[in-house]
Amino acid sequence: MTAPVSPKTASVVLPKRARPDWLVRISVVFLALIALGAIVSPFLVEAASTQSILDALLPPGSPGHLLGTDELGRDVLLLTVAGTGSAVVGPALIALGSMSLGVLFGTLAGYQRGWLDALIGRIADVLLSLPVMLLAIVVAGIFGAGYWVTVLLLIVLFAPSDIRIVRSGVLEQAPRPYVEAAQMLSLSPWRIMYVHVAPNVWPLIATNLLLNTSIALVTLSSLSFLGVGVAPGSADWGRQISDGRSVMADNPAMLLAPALLIVLVSMAINVIGDQITERLRRKGIR
Amino acid sequence: MSQPLAAADPVSPGAPAPDAPPRPRRGSPVLRLLLARVLGVLVILFVISLLTFTLMYLAPGDLVKNLLGNRPASPEAIAAVRAQYRLDDPFLVRYFAWLGDALRGDFGVSIRMRQPVTQVIASRVGLTAALAGLAFLIALITAIPMGISSAARAGTVRDRLGSALALFGLSAPSFALAILLLYAFAMLIPIFPAYGAGTGFLDRVFHLVLPATVLAMGLGAILMRMTRAAMVRELSADYVTFARSRGVPERQVQRLALRNASIPIVTGAGLILTFLIGGTIIVETVFALPGIGLLLQEAVLFKDLPVVQAIVLLVALVIAIIAILVDLSYLLLDPRVRARELQS
Numbered sequence: 235m236t237a238p239v240s241p242k243t244a245s246v247v248l249p250k251r252a253r254p255d256w257l258v259r260i261s262v263v264f265l266a267l268i269a270l271g272a273i274v275s276p277f278l279v280e281a282a283s284t285q286s287i288l289d290a291l292l293p294p295g296s297p298g299h300l301l302g303t304d305e306l307g308r309d310v311l312l313l314t315v316a317g318t319g320s321a322v323v324g325p326a327l328i329a330l331g332s333m334s335l336g337v338l339f340g341t342l343a344g345y346q347r348g349w350l351d352a353l354i355g356r357i358a359d360v361l362l363s364l365p366v367m368l369l370a371i372v373v374a375g376i377f378g379a380g381y382w383v384t385v386l387l388l389i390v391l392f393a394p395s396d397i398r399i400v401r402s403g404v405l406e407q408a409p410r411p412y413v414e415a416a417q418m419l420s421l422s423p424w425r426i427m428y429v430h431v432a433p434n435v436w437p438l439i440a441t442n443l444l445l446n447t448s449i450a451l452v453t454l455s456s457l458s459f460l461g462v463g464v465a466p467g468s469a470d471w472g473r474q475i476s477d478g479r480s481v482m483a484d485n486p487a488m489l490l491a492p493a494l495l496i497v498l499v500s501m502a503i504n505v506i507g508d509q510i511t512e513r514l515r516r517k518g519i520r
Numbered sequence: 521m522s523q524p525l526a527a528a529d530p531v532s533p534g535a536p537a538p539d540a541p542p543r544p545r546r547g548s549p550v551l552r553l554l555l556a557r558v559l560g561v562l563v564i565l566f567v568i569s570l571l572t573f574t575l576m577y578l579a580p581g582d583l584v585k586n587l588l589g590n591r592p593a594s595p596e597a598i599a600a601v602r603a604q605y606r607l608d609d610p611f612l613v614r615y616f617a618w619l620g621d622a623l624r625g626d627f628g629v630s631i632r633m634r635q636p637v638t639q640v641i642a643s644r645v646g647l648t649a650a651l652a653g654l655a656f657l658i659a660l661i662t663a664i665p666m667g668i669s670s671a672a673r674a675g676t677v678r679d680r681l682g683s684a685l686a687l688f689g690l691s692a693p694s695f696a697l698a699i700l701l702l703y704a705f706a707m708l709i710p711i712f713p714a715y716g717a718g719t720g721f722l723d724r725v726f727h728l729v730l731p732a733t734v735l736a737m738g739l740g741a742i743l744m745r746m747t748r749a750a751m752v753r754e755l756s757a758d759y760v761t762f763a764r765s766r767g768v769p770e771r772q773v774q775r776l777a778l779r780n781a782s783i784p785i786v787t788g789a790g791l792i793l794t795f796l797i798g799g800t801i802i803v804e805t806v807f808a809l810p811g812i813g814l815l816l817q818e819a820v821l822f823k824d825l826p827v828v829q830a831i832v833l834l835v836a837l838v839i840a841i842i843a844i845l846v847d848l849s850y851l852l853l854d855p856r857v858r859a860r861e862l863q864s
Contacts, residue, residue: 359564360564360567360568360571363564363568363836363839363840364568364832364835364836364839365793365794365795365797365798365835365839366794366798367794367797367798367801367802368797368798368801368816368832368835371801371816371817371820372572372575372816372820372828372832373575375820375821376575376576376579376580376820376823376825376828377579377580378580448691452691452693453798455693455695455696456693456694456695456798456802459693459695459802460801460802460805460817461821462820472695475695475696475699479699482703482707483707486703489699489703490700490703493696493699493700494696496692496693496696497688497691497692497693497696500691500692500693501687501688501691501692503691504687504690504691505687508687
């Protein structure tokens, strides 16, 4: 206490790093590969759905079928790569969509306050009072929603937490001098909100975007595992795992491959998300 | 947690605060706080009930066909079904009739099982409670100590291992984990039963070990990360440095820090509960455990609307009760909150 403490060590009390850099690099490369898979996957759907009863249920390592085949004789490796699209594109859209809603309504609520804030807050309260998974199963299941409708539903269900985060950030920005200056110049409220205030909340949004992507990946694949939101027989990781249960003894790769991929993609996203959060905290933004 | 509740209980049914003679100063503000929260919860439950009812009203499918099958039915049978389920009444009449019955504890009759919904749910709720309880217990006794030891030795190999495990638990979807464990411990090394709930207490617990472990992995990951973050923050606080410089034993310092860290950890209860409910539906489906989750999943597939409605409300109620308990627990955990809430 009495010893002179340099300001650096005194003010910067940081939690020590728990993750080495090489892990972050591997995660980035891995996600780039997955993105590549998602891009080529639409062109593989046809090849992946080629059935041949003679080749049904080959074990992994069979000639011509690295991961074996399923009970319809479809190649599991092709099927898995073809499933990348629906597994990854949906979650990315969900995270982006809910973030857009979050910025739109969160900024509105935090900047305008008043009845609008109260209304948006109450709607968020109701949506947040039930787990997303439960609501998604009930709504998408009862209406027999397809993939894109389920994605849309999840955008709406994910939005309330984004709205809250943006709102709290905007509340903190609103009393700052630059906002006052903009008001003095009588800029329109819309311009102040979305051109001046919203970009300053960006760090909060960026970390949540990645977190949401990984939660959406898990939620969406869980739903398709339960048979909600995907058509039977379509190439999808959750669906493939569900179908693979019955042939677990003959070809375990059928369910192990997509299960492992879901875990790895989600882990990679979380690793990068943690890294960004940490860097922002280091800069003192969060 | 039990203290404020016990203080509030004897006078709870609708009595406005001031007349609690034994401990008026302590009891009444807590009671007022509780009443305000309960009122808020009731409003939300009302809105949810209206929304679910609207949803069910809009749901596609023909209830009469569901009940009577696809064979041509006599007009009398159709009329009887339409009357029984009030299919010809206007929307609001149907809603308030349903709400009135629900308030009296009658949620209608399950379309699929032809039994009262309350009976169907009551027969399933025990298993789900046991599963969730066991999972929570496993998560609690593994994750909290891991979080503390990770925070105490932040940056070491042990911390990295712990954090990596938490990252895995957080990232792995329950169904993938469930199937991986099922593959490993029910097929490769057949130690545990693959499905079913078992009979008798010991057999039941034995059947629940694998599913509960799956749930506990995710739960524990959330708990561990929250504990670690909160403990790292507390352990770098001035009072800890001061306590250490005074020669307070490390164990005692950690206990002090844990008490302060417990507030952010308890705040995470909502997140944990959300995870638990989503996870239960999945895990019960994978392990074929006849609990509430599987019931919901089947009810959705069979369009058994009365059951779906009742489960959604039940879940909302449970979440609301936990939220209130969390609020009350701040009073126990944080003297500052206690002082602020009780003086005003």
